[in-house]
Amino acid sequence: MTSTNVLDAIIIGTGFGGIGMAIQLQQAGMNNYLVLEKAADVGGVWRDNQYPGAACDVPSHLYSFSFAPNSTWSHKYARQDEIHGYIRRCADRFGVTPQIRFRCEVVSASFDAAAGCWQVLVDNGETYSARALITAMGQLNRPAFPAVPGIDSFRGEVFHSARWRKDIDLRGKRVAVVGTGASAIQFVPAIVPQVQSLVLFQRSAPYVIPKPDRGYNALEKIAYAQAPRLLAGSRSWQYLSHEYRALAFTSIHSFLAAPLREFRRQLKRQVSDPVLRDQLTPTDPIGCKRILLSNDYYPALAQPHVSVVNGAVQSVDASGITGADGVRHEVDVIIYGTGFKATEFLAPLHITGLDGRVLADVWRDGAEAHLGIAVSGFPNLFMLYGPNTNLGHSSIIFMLESQMAYIRQCLGKLRDERLRYLDVRPEVQAGFSEEIQTRLRGSVWQKGCHSWYVNEHGRNVTNWPGFTAEYRWRTKRPDWNDYCVVS
Numbered sequence: 132m133t134s135t136n137v138l139d140a141i142i143i144g145t146g147f148g149g150i151g152m153a154i155q156l157q158q159a160g161m162n163n164y165l166v167l168e169k170a171a172d173v174g175g176v177w178r179d180n181q182y183p184g185a186a187c188d189v190p191s192h193l194y195s196f197s198f199a200p201n202s203t204w205s206h207k208y209a210r211q212d213e214i215h216g217y218i219r220r221c222a223d224r225f226g227v228t229p230q231i232r233f234r235c236e237v238v239s240a241s242f243d244a245a246a247g248c249w250q251v252l253v254d255n256g257e258t259y260s261a262r263a264l265i266t267a268m269g270q271l272n273r274p275a276f277p278a279v280p281g282i283d284s285f286r287g288e289v290f291h292s293a294r295w296r297k298d299i300d301l302r303g304k305r306v307a308v309v310g311t312g313a314s315a316i317q318f319v320p321a322i323v324p325q326v327q328s329l330v331l332f333q334r335s336a337p338y339v340i341p342k343p344d345r346g347y348n349a350l351e352k353i354a355y356a357q358a359p360r361l362l363a364g365s366r367s368w369q370y371l372s373h374e375y376r377a378l379a380f381t382s383i384h385s386f387l388a389a390p391l392r393e394f395r396r397q398l399k400r401q402v403s404d405p406v407l408r409d410q411l412t413p414t415d416p417i418g419c420k421r422i423l424l425s426n427d428y429y430p431a432l433a434q435p436h437v438s439v440v441n442g443a444v445q446s447v448d449a450s451g452i453t454g455a456d457g458v459r460h461e462v463d464v465i466i467y468g469t470g471f472k473a474t475e476f477l478a479p480l481h482i483t484g485l486d487g488r489v490l491a492d493v494w495r496d497g498a499e500a501h502l503g504i505a506v507s508g509f510p511n512l513f514m515l516y517g518p519n520t521n522l523g524h525s526s527i528i529f530m531l532e533s534q535m536a537y538i539r540q541c542l543g544k545l546r547d548e549r550l551r552y553l554d555v556r557p558e559v560q561a562g563f564s565e566e567i568q569t570r571l572r573g574s575v576w577q578k579g580c581h582s583w584y585v586n587e588h589g590r591n592v593t594n595w596p597g598f599t600a601e602y603r604w605r606t607k608r609p610d611w612n613d614y615c616v617v618s
Contacts, residue, residue: 138261140164140542141251143237143480146175148267148515148531150218151196153227155535161542164261166227167253169236173222176271177215182295182314183321185211188342188424192362193369193526196221200362202355208344208424240264241483242510247551247617249511263542266480267515270593271471273478275583277309281447282465291467292318299464301325307452307462309444311337312583315468316423320431329437330452330460332444335420335581336413340393342424374598376524380418381574381596391417401429410439419580421523473593474498474586476518484509485554497590501560501613502606504534510552510617511545513538519567520602521584521593523576529599537606544611554615570596 139161142149145168153166172178187194191209195201199221205213222228236254243250249264274291282289290296292314306326308315311333323329347355355362379386394417402408411432432439442455453459472478476498482490485508493508500506503520504513515534522530541553571577571591576584584593595602 136260137248138163138165138259139546140263140265141249141259141261142166142265142267144168144175144267144269144272145170145173145218145222145231146177146267146269147196147218147528148269148534149173149175149265150222150227151528151531152265152267152515152535152538153230154196154198154221154225155539156542157226159539159543161539161546162230164230165259166231167235167237167251167259168231168233169254171233172219173228173231174215174218175267175269177211177218179272180211180293180295180314181297182292182318184317185314186317187211187214188313189373189526190369192366193373194528195366196528197366197532199224200359200366202352202362204347206344206346208342237480239481239483240512242485242512242552244485244510244552247511262545263511263513263538265513265515265538266477266517268477268480269516270473270476270521273472273475274467275469275472276467277443277469279309279444279447284449285447285452285465286449287463287465289465289467291469293471301464303327304463305461306330307332307460307465309465309467310334310469312468312470313421313423314470316425316428318466318468320425320427323431323434323437327436330454330462331432331437331439332452332454333439333441334443335415336411336441337420337423338390338394338413338417339397339423339425339428340390341397342426344426370525370529373525374600377522377598380523380576380594381570384418384575387416387418387575390422398429402433404433407433407439410441415580416575416578418523418575419578420582420584470583473521473583476514476592482509482512484512496588497586497592499560499564499592501555501563502534502537502602503595504537504606505541505553505555505560505614507555507557507560510554513541518592519571520595522595522599525599530595530602533599533603533606537609540609544609549618551617554617555613556615559613567596 142152145166149166156164187209190207191204201217238252238254240249240251248260251259274293288299301322302325304326305328308331398408440454445453445455451459451461488508498518500517503517515531520530574596576591576594585591
C-alpha cells in the first residue's frame with residue numbers, strides 16, 4: 132500500500148525525542164505529520180528497559196520537558212515506570228497520540244530530489260511520502276551482544292537487560308551476569324537477594340560513586356504543584372549544578388578529583404575484602420568511561436554468594452560459563468549487561484540520499500552531522516540525538532529541545548518558501564566535524580580506554596565536548612548560508 136498524501140514530516144520513534152518533536156510541530160501549527168513507531172507503545176528506551184532497578188541517573192526535575200514540568204516525581208531520580216508514564220501522558224496531553232502509527236518499523240528511506248520528498252518504507256509493505264524525515268531513534272536502542280564462544284550450546288536461559296525476561300523466575304537460580312554497564316549496576320543489586328548464586332564477569336571495573344537520591348515527601352509534591360516557580364527553581368538549580376561539570380570532562384580534568392575521592396571512600400566503606408576491593412578498582416582514568424551512580428552496587432557484590440571475575444568470558448558450554456581465569460561456573464541463566472550499539476547511528480535503516488549515496492557507506496569510518504542534526508547529501512533529513520550530541524554531565528532532554536527548535540525552523544522555511552529541499556553544505560559539515568574532533572582530543576574520553584563513546588576507528592562519535600548552553604546558542608537559529616537552498 133502506498134500513501135498518496137505528501138506529509139510535511141515523518142518522525143521515527145516515540146521516545147523523548149519523537150514525542151517532543153511532534154509536540155513542537157503541533158504547537159507551530161504543523162499538523163500534517165506522522166510518527167512511526169516499531170513497538171506497540173510509546174517510550175523508547177524507557178519502554179524497552181524494564182529490568183529490576185531501572186532508573187535515571189539525571190535528577191527528575193531536569194530530566195523532563197521544560198514545557199511539561201512534573202510535580203509528582205516520587206524520587207529525586209525517577210524510576211523507569213514513572214518516566215515511561217510521563218512520556219505517555221505528554222503524548223496524550225498534547226494531542227500527539229492520534230498521529231502515531233504503532234507496529235510500523237521503518238525499513239528504508241530514499242530521497243526523491245525532483246519531488247523534494249522522502250519515500251519511507253515500513254515493514255508491512257506500506258510507503259509514505261514526506262517533505263522531511265526526522266529520526267528520533269536515540270543512541271541507546273540496539274542492545275550489544277559480545278561474541279562469546281559456545282553461547283549457542285548453552286541450554287539455560289540467555290537474555291539482555293534491555294530485553295528483560297519477566298517470565299523467568301530468578302529465585303534460587305545460579306546466574307551469570309556479563310558486563311558492568313549502567314544497567315548492570317542497577318539490576319545486579321535488585322536480583323542478588325533472589326538468586327542462589329551470582330557470578331559477575333567484567334572486562335574492566337567502572338567507577339561507581341554515591342547516588343544522592345531520596346524520595347520526595349507529600350508536602351514537597353504539594354509545594355511543587357502549587358508553586359510552579361519553586362519547581363522551575365529546582366530545575367534551574369539542578370541545571371546549573373550539572374552544567375559546570377562539563378569542564379571536568381573536556382578541559383579542567385582536575386575537577387575529577389572530587390568524584391575520584393567519592394569513589395574511593397565508597398569502595399573502602401562498602402567492601403571490606405581487600406581482594407574484592409582490588410578487583411573493583413578501575414585501571415582507566417576516571418571519566419574516560421561513564422561514571423556510574425549507585426548506593427547498593429558494592430554491598431551487593433560483597434555478599435557471600437556473589438563472585439566477581441575480571442576479564443572477558445572465555446567460553447560457554449551446555450551448563451556452564453568459563454572466565455579468563457579458567458574457572459568454570461555452573462549456571463542456569465546468563466544475563467548480558469553489555470550496553471548498546473551506540474556508535475551505529477540510524478542502523479539498521481537503509482537510507483539513500485542524493486545521487487544514490489547510501490548513508491551507511493558515507494558513515495563507514497564514523498557518523499558525523501552538522502550540529503549533530505543534518506548530513507550533507509541527505510536533504511531534509513534531520514536527526515535528534517545525532518552524532519556528538521550525547522552528554523556526560525547533564526540532561527539529554529535539554530539537548531533534544533535545542534534540536535527540536537532548530538528542526539522546527541527548518542521545516543517552517545521549507546513550508547513557507549515552498550522549497551524542494553535544504554542540504555547542508557559539505558564544507559560546513561566538514562568544518563564542524565573537524566572542530567568537534569579537535570576539541571574532543573583534549574577530553575578525558577580520549578585517554579585510551581575502550582568505551583561506547585568511541586568507535587572501532589578510535590573516533591568519538593557520540594559526545595558533545597562542551598556546555599549545553601553553547602549548544603543551545605549554536606542551534607538557536609539556523610544559518611541559511613550553511614545550506615544549499617533549492618526551490
